[in-house]
Amino acid sequence: MAARRDNLGSFPARLAILLAIAAVATGTLAAQVVRLAIVEHDEHAARTARALRRTGWLPFVRGSIVDRRGEPLAIDAASWDLRVEYEVISGRYAIDLATGRARRAAGPTAWDAFDDAGRQAAIERFLPECDAEVEEALAAVCDAGGFDRAELERRFDAIVRRVAARADLLRERRREAAAREAQATGAPPKPVPEDEPIREQSESHLILADLDDATSLRLAALAEREPGLFEVVPATRRTLPWAEVELEIPRGDLPGPVRAAGPLSLRLEGVADHLIGSTRTSVHREDLERRPFRDPESGDVVDPGGYVADRDVVGSSGLERILEDRLRGRRGRLDRDLEQGTSDREESVRGEDVRLTIDVRLQARVQAALDPRLGLARVQPWQWGTDAPPLPVGRALAGAAVVIEIDTGDVLALVSSPTLAAGEGKSPLDRAVSGAYPPGSIVKPLVLAAAITEGVADPETSIECRGHFFENVTTNTRCWIWRPDRGRDLTHGPLGGAEAIARSCNIYFYELSRRLGLARTVEWFRRFGMGRIPDVGIAREVDRDGDGKPELDGESAGSLPDPKGPLAENVSATVAIGIGQGPLLWSPLQAAQAYATLARGGEVIAPSILLDRPGRAVVQQRIGLDPRGVEVALAGLRDSVTQSYGTGHHLTLAGGEREELFAIPGATVWGKTGTAEAPLLALDEDGDGEVERRVDVDHSWFVGLVGTGRPQYAVAVLLEHGGSGGKAAGPIAAEVMRALVSEGYLRVGARR
Numbered sequence: 167m168a169a170r171r172d173n174l175g176s177f178p179a180r181l182a183i184l185l186a187i188a189a190v191a192t193g194t195l196a197a198q199v200v201r202l203a204i205v206e207h208d209e210h211a212a213r214t215a216r217a218l219r220r221t222g223w224l225p226f227v228r229g230s231i232v233d234r235r236g237e238p239l240a241i242d243a244a245s246w247d248l249r250v251e252y253e254v255i256s257g258r259y260a261i262d263l264a265t266g267r268a269r270r271a272a273g274p275t276a277w278d279a280f281d282d283a284g285r286q287a288a289i290e291r292f293l294p295e296c297d298a299e300v301e302e303a304l305a306a307v308c309d310a311g312g313f314d315r316a317e318l319e320r321r322f323d324a325i326v327r328r329v330a331a332r333a334d335l336l337r338e339r340r341r342e343a344a345a346r347e348a349q350a351t352g353a354p355p356k357p358v359p360e361d362e363p364i365r366e367q368s369e370s371h372l373i374l375a376d377l378d379d380a381t382s383l384r385l386a387a388l389a390e391r392e393p394g395l396f397e398v399v400p401a402t403r404r405t406l407p408w409a410e411v412e413l414e415i416p417r418g419d420l421p422g423p424v425r426a427a428g429p430l431s432l433r434l435e436g437v438a439d440h441l442i443g444s445t446r447t448s449v450h451r452e453d454l455e456r457r458p459f460r461d462p463e464s465g466d467v468v469d470p471g472g473y474v475a476d477r478d479v480v481g482s483s484g485l486e487r488i489l490e491d492r493l494r495g496r497r498g499r500l501d502r503d504l505e506q507g508t509s510d511r512e513e514s515v516r517g518e519d520v521r522l523t524i525d526v527r528l529q530a531r532v533q534a535a536l537d538p539r540l541g542l543a544r545v546q547p548w549q550w551g552t553d554a555p556p557l558p559v560g561r562a563l564a565g566a567a568v569v570i571e572i573d574t575g576d577v578l579a580l581v582s583s584p585t586l587a588a589g590e591g592k593s594p595l596d597r598a599v600s601g602a603y604p605p606g607s608i609v610k611p612l613v614l615a616a617a618i619t620e621g622v623a624d625p626e627t628s629i630e631c632r633g634h635f636f637e638n639v640t641t642n643t644r645c646w647i648w649r650p651d652r653g654r655d656l657t658h659g660p661l662g663g664a665e666a667i668a669r670s671c672n673i674y675f676y677e678l679s680r681r682l683g684l685a686r687t688v689e690w691f692r693r694f695g696m697g698r699i700p701d702v703g704i705a706r707e708v709d710r711d712g713d714g715k716p717e718l719d720g721e722s723a724g725s726l727p728d729p730k731g732p733l734a735e736n737v738s739a740t741v742a743i744g745i746g747q748g749p750l751l752w753s754p755l756q757a758a759q760a761y762a763t764l765a766r767g768g769e770v771i772a773p774s775i776l777l778d779r780p781g782r783a784v785v786q787q788r789i790g791l792d793p794r795g796v797e798v799a800l801a802g803l804r805d806s807v808t809q810s811y812g813t814g815h816h817l818t819l820a821g822g823e824r825e826e827l828f829a830i831p832g833a834t835v836w837g838k839t840g841t842a843e844a845p846l847l848a849l850d851e852d853g854d855g856e857v858e859r860r861v862d863v864d865h866s867w868f869v870g871l872v873g874t875g876r877p878q879y880a881v882a883v884l885l886e887h888g889g890s891g892g893k894a895a896g897p898i899a900a901e902v903m904r905a906l907v908s909e910g911y912l913r914v915g916a917r918r
Contacts, residue, residue: 225399226515246382420901617795618798696760704775727750768790828903
């Protein structure tokens with residue numbers, strides 16, 4: 167019994183301890199409530215009032231990028247964002263909400279008459295339901311985001327840290343300003359409040375982006391029931407309608423080995439993606455420095471179209487980046503009084519729409535012509551005649567193609583293959599604009615027109631091809647058909663200018679280059695655009711050296727030799743310039759532009775990809791070509807594709823069968839093939855990441871003109887490591903010209 171009594175006697179002691187602990191906990195909680203509700207009453211009352219009067223910023227719609235026919239290429243699609251109020255993020259919302267409800271329930275007179283204990287009791291009656299409402303809302307946010315409560319807290323903590331750092335920075339700047347003022351006036355520095363709130367502490371912050379309609383409606387209904395917790399606001403996301411497109415490509419006119427009666431269905435990825443570029447939602451420091459939404463000193467809004475730190479859409483490459491300030495709009499403003507149910511709204515301003523000269527349907531068809539799945543942009547036995555292909559048969563070949571409207575300079579198609587999407591991020595180079603390649607024989611018509619203009623030749627000038635240029639040197643500076651080491655010692659014999667272009671005789675143009683001299687040859691290439699940035703509208707200014715002198719970046723200028731440099735002393739190298747070999751580089755865009763200038767008789771119209779660009783379709787310069795030189799050059803280009811001896815006339819298939827390249831009924835074609843030296847190509851033949859061998863394979867060019875009776879469009883095609891210009895690039899150029907027919911630019915023949 168004694169033991170039993172001892173046990174019974176210990177129970178009251180344990181109970182007393184538990185009650186004491188509970189009392190301490192209750193007292194601590196009560197003290198916290200008293201502190202929040204009474205001691206800090208005014209601060210929380212102000213916060214509650216601010217929560218009932220909200221300023222929200224409305225998103226703007228980024229301007230669209232459309233093609234010349236108005237087809238959307240990059241547009242903003244409607245979306246929704248969820249933004250949580252900072253009071254919720256910081257954990258103060260429930261007590262503020264309970265305080266507000268207690269005050270409204272009691273009424274102003276009774277509330278003012280309450281003592282501290284009365285106010286505390288009033289608040290505690292509402293606190294559980296306020297906590298439950300907040301937790302219900304946050305659970306819905308977690309569900310919509312697909313993450314747990316811990317992840318939400320991590321996001322909240324990141325925002326609190328960012329806002330605290332911002333508050334510390336502003337307070338430090340205010341203290342520095344007060345110190346400077348005190349030093350200037352001799353008065354004591356004004357105190358800077360340590361707890362003065364900043365704007366970010368009274369605003370909502372992004373938690374979820376790009377919500378679908380169903381989720382946004384569900385959350386919006388909850389936000390409507392519980393205003394002040396979070397808000398679902400309209401937003402946008404950038405979409406590319408031509409990111410994927412299905413095309414039916416006719417195959418009835420392709421070379422025999424890849425010809426078929428039925429069309430090929432191709433799903434193309436990333437149509438015009440090099441050109442359009444991309445956007446990002448991460449804001450960089452340079453964005454905030456260039457165009458801030460808020461003043462970094464005061465925190466005041468200074469530019470409704472400026473960038474905010476948490477999330478914003480910024481052009482990061484291509485036209486999206488270059489045209490950023492045109493495409494970017496301006497936010498609207500919504501001032502709301504939640505207690506009164508009133509609002510004052512200033513609408514957002516949409517960004518400017520930009521219309522390109524590009525025809526996206528033509529662009530897609532040109533891209534299809536360069537797609538290895540069609541069979542032209544890959545290594546094929548018939549591209550090498552009787553020689554064995556130096557690359558594996560079937561290997562995909564990269565390339566580019568450009569189409570320019572001659573009368574206006576408008577760029578109708580600008581294709582780099584593979585696209586960014588199809589290349590899985592491995593092809594950042596825009597080969598059509600930024601690539602720089604040796605031109606090879608495609609410069610020969612330009613050299614002839616220049617030579618006749620300079621008077622070192624005339625339309626009747628005949629030059630004999632004997633296979634090699636120098637009398638006693640037979641191992642270099644030769645014509646392409648004279649190869650005794652391969653059992654071919656053919657020559658062209660005496661040639662006029664037009665036939666020399668059609669046959670692509672090297673000896674003829676070595677001689678013209680010798681007569682012109684290095685300085686004049688280089689100067690004429692410069693007049694035709696080599697060595698100068700075309701400035702089609704893709705380049706942007708970059709200050710690489712930090713000297714305040716920005717340069718244009720994003721378009722290749724190519725390169726020309728120094729007429730007074732070491733090359734001037736090397737006769738062999740000097741005359742090789744006349745056939746496009748040596749230190750010469752240009753892009754497919756520059757090649758198409760040079761041929762367009764030739765077709766205009768020497769009138770230079772800057773190429774453009776923007777329909778509203780100042781100076782578009784205006785003759786900027788006349789380079790002074792002799793009309794007779796233009797006539798002979800065009801005649802040679804015409805013969806190249808119509809005469810059986812022309813290098814652009816036909817393909818020779820296995821067994822000696824010939825197929826005409828440019829049999830396009832009703833269309834008139836002028837063109838020149840080019841085979842240009844290229845750097846050795848490293849081959850990883852077994853896919854182990856190691857280079858097994860390096861192969862010497864030329865780049866393949868075809869540049870030409872097409873129209874109905876007169877040149878209307880200039881077309882340039884480059885196929886990297888394609889070898890023969892006529893056999894590899896030529897069939898692709900023919901497909902590009904048929905695409906012009908298909909899309910209505912050349913109204914000839916019947917569609918097949």
